Amino acid sequence: xxxxSMKVSAMSxxxxxxxxxxxxxxxxxxxxxxxxxxxxxxxxxxxxxxTCPLQGECxxxxxxxxxIPDGSKQPIxxxxxxxxxxxxxxxxxxxxxxxxxxxxAHLNEDFAPFGFQFTGETEFINSTEYRFFSPGEEVAMKxxxxxxxxxxxxxxxxxxxxxxxxxxxPWNPIALTALGGIIMADGHFGPNMSIMAHETGHNxxxxxxxxxxxEVGPCSACYETADGTNGDTTGDYAADTxxxxxxxxxxxxxxxxxCSGVAWGDTVWQNYMGYASQDCYTxxxxxxxxxxxxxxxxxxxxxxxxxxxxxxxxxxxxADGTGEDCNDDGVLDECQGDFDLDGIYDPCDPDIDNDGVxxxxxVCIYTPxxxxxxxxxxxxxxxxxxxxxxxxxxxxxxxxxxxxxxxxPASPSVCLDWFDYDRDTDLDLRDYHEILGSFTxxxxxxx
Numbered sequence: 001x002x003x004x005s006m007k008v009s010a011m012s013x014x015x016x017x018x019x020x021x022x023x024x025x026x027x028x029x030x031x032x033x034x035x036x037x038x039x040x041x042x043x044x045x046x047x048x049x050x051t052c053p054l055q056g057e058c059x060x061x062x063x064x065x066x067x068i069p070d071g072s073k074q075p076i077x078x079x080x081x082x083x084x085x086x087x088x089x090x091x092x093x094x095x096x097x098x099x100x101x102x103x104x105a106h107l108n109e110d111f112a113p114f115g116f117q118f119t120g121e122t123e124f125i126n127s128t129e130y131r132f133f134s135p136g137e138e139v140a141m142k143x144x145x146x147x148x149x150x151x152x153x154x155x156x157x158x159x160x161x162x163x164x165x166x167x168x169x170p171w172n173p174i175a176l177t178a179l180g181g182i183i184m185a186d187g188h189f190g191p192n193m194s195i196m197a198h199e200t201g202h203n204x205x206x207x208x209x210x211x212x213x214x215e216v217g218p219c220s221a222c223y224e225t226a227d228g229t230n231g232d233t234t235g236d237y238a239a240d241t242x243x244x245x246x247x248x249x250x251x252x253x254x255x256x257x258x259c260s261g262v263a264w265g266d267t268v269w270q271n272y273m274g275y276a277s278q279d280c281y282t283x284x285x286x287x288x289x290x291x292x293x294x295x296x297x298x299x300x301x302x303x304x305x306x307x308x309x310x311x312x313x314x315x316x317x318x319a320d321g322t323g324e325d326c327n328d329d330g331v332l333d334e335c336q337g338d339f340d341l342d343g344i345y346d347p348c349d350p351d352i353d354n355d356g357v358x359x360x361x362x363v364c365i366y367t368p369x370x371x372x373x374x375x376x377x378x379x380x381x382x383x384x385x386x387x388x389x390x391x392x393x394x395x396x397x398x399x400x401x402x403x404x405x406x407x408x409p410a411s412p413s414v415c416l417d418w419f420d421y422d423r424d425t426d427l428d429l430r431d432y433h434e435i436l437g438s439f440t441x442x443x444x445x446x447x
Contacts, residue, residue, distance in 0.1 A: 052222040052234045055171035058205060058294035061232040061239075061287075067297070068290035069115040076296065077305040077313070079330065080104070080120040081152040083145050085131035085159075093124050094131060094157045094186045102191035110197040110272065110281070114289045116204075116296075119305050119313070120155075123147070133158035139179060146178035150302050151329045153203060154181035157189055165195060167202035170299040175203075194278040201273050205295030206288055207236035209267075209274045214246040219259040226257035226264050238287035242267045250280035307335030340369050353377075363387070372421070372434070381418050381435050389439050393418075397435050401427045 057063045082100050086093035095103070104120045111117065130141045133156075146154050165188045168180040182203060188195040208215065212224025212235020224235030224243040231239030244267035247253040253264050269276045272284055284292070296303075305313050308323075314332050317323030323332045326348040333345035340354035350358050352365045355373045359365050362377030364387035371389070372380040379389045383396050400415030419427055421434040 054237075055169075056295070056298060058291055058298055059237045061237075064237070064287060064290040064294055066290070067294040068286050069293060071115075073115065074309070074311070075112070075115050075117045076293075078116060078118050078296075078300075078303045079152045079305040080118050080155055081147045082120055082122040082155045082157060083125055083147070084122060084157045085125050085127055085133070087128045087131055088126050090124070090126050092131075094159055095189055097122055099190045100157075103189055103193060103196055106192055106194065107196050107200065110194055111200075114284050115293060118153075118200075130156075131159055132161065133183070134161045138183070142178050142181065146181065148329045149178050149180055150176045151331045153200075153303055154178075156181065156183045158183065158185065160185040163187070165189075165199055167199040169202060170205050170295045175299060176302065194272060194281045197272045197281065198278075201284065201288075201292070204292035204300070206273050206284070206291060209236055209241045209271050210244050210246045211236045213243055213257075223259055225260035226262040227260045229260075236273070236288075238285055238291065240268075240285040240287045241271055241273070244268070244274070246275055248275050248277070250276050302331055302336065304335070307332055339366060380421070383418055389435065394435060394439070397427075397432075401432065 054060070058067075082095075082104075084093050084095050084100065100120070100122050104118060108117050125145055130137060130145075133141065141156065141158075142154075145156070160183065163185055165182070165184045167182045168175050172180070174180045180203075182196075182199050184196065184199065212222060212231075216222040216235075222234050224231055226243050228239065228242065231241075231243065235241075235243060242265065243257065244264055245253055245255075247267065247269055250269055252267050252269065256263050268274065268283075268285065270280050270282045271288075272281045273288070274281075301307065305315075307314055310317075312322075314323065314325075314335075315330055317332060318325045318330070323334070324345075325331065326333055326345070329347070331347075333347050337346045338344065338349070339346055339352050340349070342349065342354055346352050350360075351362070352359055353362070353367045354369050355362070355367050355371070355377055357373060357375070357377035364373070364378045364382075367373055367377065367379050367387065374380055378385065378387065381389045381393050381397065383393045397419050400419055415427065416425065419431050419435060421431050
């Protein structure tokens with residue numbers, strides 16, 4: 001069960017991809033123009049997962065392949081918001097509207113064969129401070145200027161003193177918050193630029209093509225070998241993007257893989273997620289295409305500009321009164337769920353999980369209906385404050401109960417605070433059945 005993202009952010013690694021400045025905004029001759037984290041720090045509990053950590057079911061080959069588009073469906077239309085910074089007096093914006101339009105058109109050309117298109121709006125923001133952006137200002141800038149990030153992919157166009165651009169992976173808990181989105185440095189943005197496709201690829205769930213060689217430990221469990229035997233379970237989790245070290249050339253890297261003893265061979269230097277010159281970029285692979293459709297459906301579907309798939313853009317339905325948008329975020333209410341099945345769509349529901357605690361003060365707004373909650377909306381017995389009563393809470397209950405029973409007070413007192421449901425100053429079978437009834441964790445982690 002998904003819980004409040006703010007509650008789990010401390011337990012989740014932050015994964016972003018950063019694209020650094022190049023000699024001519026292209027990266028020719030450089031191997032340091034992207035500074036992405038290497039690997040997730042914690043494997044997800046996914047059945048059948050190997051030793052290289054997975055971030056979700058979209059990393060599983062059979063699931064990924066089921067999402068490869070066949071061209072028969074209308075492309076998904078993603079809404080974007082371009083936040084273009086200018087000086088305090090409005091002078092010298094980092095990009096003109098014409099340059100924004102040209103970049104958007106080129107992005108649509110890059111993604112057209114792969115089932116995605118983008119529609120954008122632009123806001124010119126007068127802030128000399130953030131026009132001349134430095135990395136330490138990222139949180140403050142995004143917090144102040146991100147526009148309904150759960151409904152739009154925000155793009156921040158700046159002059160970056162560090163020279164990089166970056167996107168946020170969809171499995172990152174901040175992906176749909178103000179801290180997600182894309183930062184585009186001025187030298188990477190504009191007409192005929194495909195670095196935007198590279199960054200958007202990260203936002204939609206793609207690693208670098210060289211991730212399994214140059215961004216993991218040599219010959220480690222996540223190392224992708226040149227012999228092609230583990231391309232689906234390591235690296236970028238796409239076997240049709242052959243293993244490769246970092247390569248800035250529009251040709252194969254040459255040389256031999258030191259872990260398998262096999263030559264690197266015919267690598268996909270033309271792939272948008274590589275490091276070759278953007279003039280060489282022409283494709284995402286079919287399996288990458290499956291990944292981005294899968295991750296979009298799993299996490300990012302609220303960015304869909306036609307979320308109900310009826311061929312009419314949401315904002316047009318809202319404008320003509322045929323669709324409702326009670327919170328004015330540009331997304332139809334019908335597309336945003338009804339968690340507690342009370343007939344009120346979540347954006348309009350003051351108590352999304354129907355636990356008697358209003359959303360504005362509820363620290364866990366997605367508690368399963370019927371679970372006993374504390375006054376702050378967190379599930380009773382949620383000892384580690386992760387919005388779930390899961391196996392860790394159950395283990396602590398068993399530890400508490402081992403020193404308790406009928407007529408025997410539990411020790412320490414926190415045991416009674418968390419688990420003495422009937423307030424009879426001991427822990428017994430009645431409390432045991434209560435915690436089982438409150439269990440919200442994954443079924444395969446149950447008691």
